[in-house]
Amino acid sequence: MAYNAIQDNVYNYYLTAYTPKNAGKYDAHKRSELRSLYNSMIKLNKESPLYMIANRRESAQFAVGLKENARGLHMELASLGGNLDSKELLERKVAYSSNEDLVTASFIGDMSASSLVPELDIEVQALASGQMNLGNFLSNDSRISLPPDTYSFDISINDMNYEFQFTIRDGETNRNIQDRLGRLINNSHIGLRAEIIDGEEGTSSLRIESEATGLRPGRDKLFSISDENTSKSSGMVSYLGLDYVSRNASNAAFTINGEAREAYSNKFTLDKSYEIQLQGVSPEENGVASIGLKADYEALADNVAQLAGSYNSFLSAVDQFKVSQSSSGKLKGEMSWITALYKDNLSRIGLNVQEDGSIDVDRNTLSTAIHSGDADDKFQVVKNFTQQIFRKTNQISLNPMRYVDKTVVAYKNPGHNLPTPYVSSNYIGMLFNYYC
Secondary structure (H helix, E strand, O other): OOOHHHHHHHHHHHHHHOOOOOOOOOOOOOEEEEEEEEHHHHHHHHHHHEEEOOOOOHHHHHHHHHHHHHHHHHHHHHHHHHOOOOOOOOOOOEEEEEEOOOOEEEOOOOOHHHHHHHOEEEEEEOOOOOOOOEOOEOOOOOOOOOOEEEEEEEEEEEEEEOOOOOOEEEOEEHHHHHHHHHHHHHHHHEEEEEEEEEOOOOOOEEEEEOOOOOOOOOOOOOOOEEEOOOOOEEEEHHHHOOOOOOEEOOOOEEEEEEEEEEEEOOOOOOOOOOEEOOOOOOOOOOEEEEEEEOHHHHHHHHHHHHHHHHHHHHHHHOOOOOOOOOOHHHHHHHHHHHHHHHHHHHHHEEEEOOOOOOOOOHHHHHHHHOOOHHHHHHHHHHHHHHHHHHHHHHHHHOOHHHHOOEEEEOOOOOOOOOOOOOOOOOOOHHHOOOOO
């Protein structure tokens, strides 16, 4: 069990460092799906030969990145069909905004009830903002006035307290300390961003801003910084001015069909139908954005374009490793084989397969195909192609080690090897990480 935990932590380290996780609603799995996932892992472990991995660090980065990019494409395809088992891919409804500089929208509701989704008029009075603390502007090249010692200060955020410790050495300048503290805060990943702001006459300040926005009832701050009850020497907070709040957090203010509303964030859902992202404040004239659902043919065109874009992004991610991982060419070949099966029929509807395997969308041809009398027959090829890619991303996510450079040491005795569910394998950390 300890080894499993180590593999899980190693996986999550590479995931955070190289391929940040973006969880979606399709990351929640049923018990039967997890059972199937586990059984697949056991089967892989049973049949997998013993091998040695070349360039272990690069290989680990490639395997994790490949799995996550395949999972990302898998989720994109799932969203186009509404659920992971959907056979009606590319039927997703698409929301529109009449003014995307003001508001953008996406449809997240039930496709079967899309006829009941209302149109909305949104006017934005203010965007939600985070808290900002701006430190004192100090001379970059001047030595820090505090004596050399180990200092610490506390940051309270989201009902959690974090203590930061650091050492001031003899001869360090104000800019040295600001840079070090900025990196310390950014690398802690506690929901704050630190940045050095250059001032006049060779001065600089440490600015700290919250990633969260808005204020819940009963709160006047999103975070606070102090060193009054810290474990090491104090004085750094007042010297740098870290506790000065230059901008308080505020909520978004807007109206929907004339009714005043507030939100803690600039991104929120409405009536379980729309996901709204506020982009700017309404001008005095033409300050209303209308939100609704696009016509079916427009939605289909956007979905097809999104499919092509997601597929191309996946191929680009694989290409990044073609020098360090020669086996990645095997995956590129498998993907090219799939596109070759549908190349001619895809080109008839405006999806042109390029020499590098990517798909270029001809919007004019695509529009003509959508409005043709036999559109259903023409677009069957898109559904077939999507389902093939859908299944392929499942295989890649399950076993990215298939495409990692390695040397096989020994094959298992075929037909006589037994499953070993309690023996750790390369697949444990990959299949059972913290969001499965």
